[in-house]
Amino acid sequence: MSTATMSGPEVSTPNDLCNGQMKAVKVGENQNVLLIKVQDKYYATTAKCTHLGAPLEKGVLTSDGRLTCPWHGACFDVKTGDIEDAPAMHCLKTFTSRIEGDQVVISVSQEALKEPRPLPIRGSRKRKEITAVIIGNGVGGQSAAESLREYGFNGRVVVVGKEPYLPIDRTKLSKSLDNTAEKIALRKQEFYTEREIELKIGEEVKSVDFDKKVVTLADGNTQDYSYLVISPGSTPRKLDLPGANLKNVHVLRSLTDNNDLQKALTAFPKPNVVIIGTGWIGMELGSVMAKDGKAKVTIVDKGDIPLKPVLGYDIGKFIKRWHEANGIKFISNTGPKKFVASEDDPAKVGSVLLDNGQTVSADVVLVAIGAGPATEWLKPSPLLNDDGSITVNKYLQVESRKEVFVAGDVAKFPVSDSRNVRVEHYNVGRNTGREIGRNISIAAAAAEKDSTKAPKFTPFTKVPYFWSVQWGKSIRYAGSGPYDEVYIEGDLTSKKGEDTSFAAYYAQNGKVVAVASLNKDPVVSQFSELARLGRCPSLAEIKAGKDILTVPIGPASESCGNPNL
Ligand SMILES: Cc1cc2nc3c(=O)[nH]c(=O)nc-3n(C[C@H](O)[C@H](O)[C@H](O)COP(=O)(O)OP(=O)(O)OC[C@H]3O[C@@H](n4cnc5c(N)ncnc54)[C@H](O)[C@@H]3O)c2cc1C
Ligand code: FES
Structure with a gap:
């Protein structure tokens, strides 16, 4: 956080940034603005991401002024505050600034900081024929x-x-x-x-x-x-099995599904929950339901390692241990054969019979086996x-x-x-x-x-960016594609997500196609920008010690510190 002097609707801060650098400047009790220098000019914007409020000074800034949030990949143009990429909901507010001696003076009022800047409205319903x-x-x-x-x-x-x-x-x-x-x-x-x-x-x-x-x-x-x-x-895919229509066998796609599931769970003091499937939704909801011992959760998995197809064996195994350490039980290499009615209420599920012959008590079942x-x-x-x-x-x-x-x-x-x-x-x-x-x-x-001329579109080139929250911690992932090798930077020996930090690089023929991370921001945002520009180092270079956070992004310009230049 930079020191700043507030005087009326203006705040001044030392003129000490180089191109590609940014700093949060305090402008009130709990308010900051973000001061950014790119291409020899200062820009000032609101300091928090308009998606879920991440501190943007921890994001990835390119030398031409694209600022990507460290949390879920929202991207803004710092010169205009406009949204470049999802999931931002509002534009950033921008403030004027000027240099006075060794200070940068930003014109900003508390009032201006209160409301986000909405998306511009440039069209209306006036042409009713289209x-x-x-x-x-x-x-x-x-x-x-x-x-x-x-x-x-x-x-x-x-x-x-x-x-x-x-x-x-x-x-x-x-x-x-x-x-x-x-x-x-x-x-x-x-x-x-x-x-x-x-x-x-x-x-x-x-x-x-x-x-x-x-x-x-x-x-x-x-x-x-x-x-x-x-x-x-x-x-959501459903299971065509005996008992699949019993009450308390759920899927999750809509708010109605979510409310129905909540209602079913709260009917029991500590419900036995069986989740079928170890994809993102099953793993996330497992952590929500088992949190603080609210439910006894068993996850049934056709394979042996959750999320293996996307994250690979080692990360999947770590996630499994993390869930187990929090009280979730996994039954692997088997699937459900039948949902058995409860003895107390035959309209409701009471247990799940598995292919391996095991029967698991179930007050509530969540079928989370993907969607089409x-x-x-x-x-x-x-x-x-x-x-x-x-x-x-x-x-x-x-x-x-x-x-x-x-x-x-x-x-x-x-x-x-x-x-x-x-x-x-x-x-x-x-x-x-x-x-x-x-x-x-x-x-x-x-x-x-002129209806005879083809419109000039720009191609869709966004790099897919995903996140998942497990036990309150976010796993981030950018990129896509099959991979034949995974290289992990980080120590996966702990059973706790809060103590673990990793970046996993997924490569096909040595080319990095995706990156996942936990507690290692902004590595995934950096990768998404490098992938957009085709500038990500090869897996061999990363293995040899190249840190992707030091790879230049954007056109070169004078810099005194930002590795992205
Ligand atoms: C529980 C859950 C959690 C998720 N969490 C994450 C996450 O953490 N991170 C992430 O990146 N992604 C997540 N996803 C995935 C993400 O939400 C979807 O990829 C995204 O919603 C897709 O947007 P969409 O507009 O294609 O479809 P949807 O958001 O599903 O919207 C489609 C809408 O069309 C309606 N519809 C369907 N057919 C018709 C019809 N014939 N007529 C009229 N309306 C119709 C549907 O009812 C629905 O309202 C999650 C998905 C789910 C279900
Ligand atoms: S908080 Fe910035 S993208 Fe979600």
């Missing part, structure tokens, strides 16, 4: 809607969404069981009203006529579109791949239907090495939605001027 219809009121659909207005779309924006509440931050559903629609809403109703976004909440699309450009809703109503965004997310694209309602359609996903080009557009775009979990999009991937990450939903809103705005504006 309509963007968005299928899905999750993060992909919601982000597309707000970004249409941010980038100046002047037609109607209609969001049709099955869930009967305003779009929510779905990631919170596995971090806590105490959720309400208000608590986890991405935006309040006023936000949509102000932007003239029409929300058809609690309504379901049953079919799309792509030739006529019409969607039909479950109640038989139809809606024409000029542009269509498909973002229906995923459907929620596109059953579109079948049959030539747009759908066998797995239910929809392939798009680098502009997130269906190649054969240029007015149709796909966001979020359902989109199969090309990544830099020409592979097509489908990624179930919150940031991918938000970034694809934002990019689509921008592309449709560009297309609509171009068509208004």
Whole structure:
């Protein structure tokens, strides 16, 4: 923290930054601004990330002024405060500054620091003859809607969404069981009203006529579109086993699922919970339910190591030990055969019979065995791949239907090495939605001027960035792709996440394709920027001691300390 002198609405601090450096400057009891120097100029912004409040001075700054948050990858342009990447919810506020002798003077008032700077509204509903219809009121659909207005779309924006509440931050559903629609809403109703976004909440699309450009809703109503965004997310996989329909056998996707699970748990003083599956949702909810001994949790795993396909054997094994140390029991290399009714109430589950012959008591069961694209309602359609996903080009557009775009979990999009991937990450939903809103705005504006010319889009090149919270600690992960080698920096011998710090590098043929970390910020944010620019060192270099935090990012300029230059 830098020393500063406050005088009225101005604060001064020593003029001691070099290009690429930043410092938090105290401007009140609990308030800071962030002073940044890039390309020989000072910029001052709010100091906390607008997603969940991370201290941005601990983030990754490139020499051309992109600042990436250390926690979940939100990125801002420090010159304008504008959002570059998800999951930021608001822009950063910017403040003017000037140099006076050996001081930098920042003009900032307490008043200005109070409210976040909302997304700009550059479009309205004035061109009623064009309509963007968005299928899905999750993060992909919601982000597309707000970004249409941010980038100046002047037609109607209609969001049709099955869930009967305003779009929510779905990631919170596995971090806590105490959720309400208000608590986890991405935006309040006023936000949509102000932007003239029409929300058809609690309504379901049953079919799309792509030739006529019409969607039909479950109640038989139809809606024409000029542009269509498909973002229906995923459907949790269920088990087709005897007893699977008994009460207290749950899956988790919606707020309703989350509330139902909470209700089932609170009916018992200390419930026996069986979780089927060791993916992210099972592991996160296991830690939530077992916290402080609230529930006795058993996790049943077809394999032997949780999260092994993504994080590899060693990290998976560490996570397993960490959960065991907190009281969770694992039963490995087996699966459920039957859900057995409770003797007290035959409508409810009472135990789970496993393939290995073992029976485990279960007041509540959570089936967390992954999810697949929620596109059953579109079948049959030539747009759908066998797995239910929809392939798009680098502009997130269906190649054969240029007015149709796909966001979020359902989109199969090309990544830099020409592979097509489908990624179930919150940031991918938000970034694809934002990019689509921008592309449709560009297309609509171009068509208004000259419909014969192809609009100029920029390709979608964001590096997937993911996080998971276990026992209150965040595991971060950026990148994607198969790997044939994992190199871990850190000591995994402790059983406690709070005592452990690691960075794991996943490489294919020596090229680092992904990085995961625990308590080692901002290594994952640094990797996501290096991967974006194709500048990450090889695994051999990292093994030889190269620290990725010292690799330059962005165009070179004069520096006196920031390794990123
Ligand atoms: C419990 C949980 C925790 C998660 N935690 C994390 C995390 O910590 N970090 C992370 O990166 N990712 C996390 N994810 C993944 C992330 O939430 C998803 O990748 C993201 O929500 C995908 O956005 P989407 O818009 O594609 O789909 P969704 O958010 O699922 O939204 C799709 C919406 O479309 C609606 N819909 C579906 N079909 C229709 C139809 N026919 N008509 C109208 N509406 C329809 C659905 O009801 C839903 O409201 C988590 C997911 C879950 C379920
Ligand atoms: S707090 Fe910054 S990205 Fe989440």
